[in-house]
Amino acid sequence: MPPIQALDFIVKKDLLQECKAVVKSIPDHLPENQVLLEIDFFSLTSNNITYGVIGEKIGYWQFFPTEDAYGIIPAWGFANVIKSTHPEVKVGQRFYGYYPMGSHLLVKPDKISPNGFVDATPHRKALPAIYNYYSNIEADPTITPDSEKLISIFRPLFATSFLIDDHLAEMEFFNASQMVLTSASSKTAQALACLLAHRKKTERLELNIIGLTSKSNMDFVGELGWYDQVIDYEEIDQLNSDQTHVVVDFTGNHQTQFDLQTSLGDQLAYNCLVGLVDWQHMRGEQKLPKKGEFFFAPTYAEKRQKEWGVAELNKRLGLSWKIFESAVISTIEIKDYEGEESLTQLYSDMLSGKIDPKHGNVVSLP
């Protein structure tokens, strides 16, 4: 049998705008205990762009190595086993997990259970465990053919929001009443706003959930129904500096951080740095008065896994997901992209922030 022609979408590590699709050959005969997955689809949001922006610092380039100077941005999606020399993983099985932006992934399954396996490929060993796990869809009742695309878009982002919400609640919201979420239209912020709004209602909390967004996204953010107040980046001085605030920052924009810190001063009780969607404006000349605290979801998840156990964490996540899933389903429009040309366009638009926040984008490279 001839080798399999696989496609990888690769980007220049120090110039993310430079990207191309490259073809590689995968031998028809796999070495012992290996499995070849054919990627059905993956989602693309700014979170993937951030993987590229901090690829060197956090190690994201190490998951799927490629040509020198280039990297493959990881993406969350679904894939089917098309070849297996591992006795415990069968052709036809379908797994959710962390894939290259491409058409195929070769893995070395380890710690196999009915729920899934860990990819023990040596170059992935030192990376956070959460990214090396592949879930067998048959063992996860929350995954249905109808929910797969929503899951590929939201699951990792939602998990982050669940953990931030949990952290804020545990810390009694740092005695603040004003919760400010920047890049309020981003999917991670949406999920957090939804969970905070739910908590506010069910626990009768005195919280004001404020969405900070671009002028052009204000209507969309307002219509979501989870924010009590929506303001744009030029209206930061309208925040009530008599009240104590928590900021959860998804934008990473230096000027926004500067404006928030100077306008709120000591009324900024906790500055939670989560995202970098505005990656081209992360730096600025003005020195920031205060530092924030970087929130890294895999680290916080490990802490909760140790304290609660994996089953309990998953149970709470699952219950919480149901609340969000039923709310988000009516606000999102899923868009399908097929082939390298449409991926190149989508990727370039995403890099420059030209994406409609209402859209959830999924890609397949047949």
Ligand SMILES: NC(=O)c1ccc[n+]([C@@H]2O[C@H](COP(=O)([O-])OP(=O)(O)OC[C@H]3O[C@@H](n4cnc5c(N)ncnc54)[C@H](OP(=O)(O)O)[C@@H]3O)[C@@H](O)[C@H]2O)c1
């Ligand atoms: N620390 C962690 O563990 C962790 C975990 C998950 C996600 N995150 C981070 O959270 C952030 C949000 O990710 P997401 O996937 O939810 O984002 P997303 O839904 O794709 O966000 C889209 C929104 O981000 C803003 N935006 C996007 N691109 C921009 C650009 N180039 N310039 C300026 N603004 C831009 C716009 O919002 P506005 O107009 O509202 O500003 C846009 O509507 C990412 O940086 C992601 O890496 C971090």
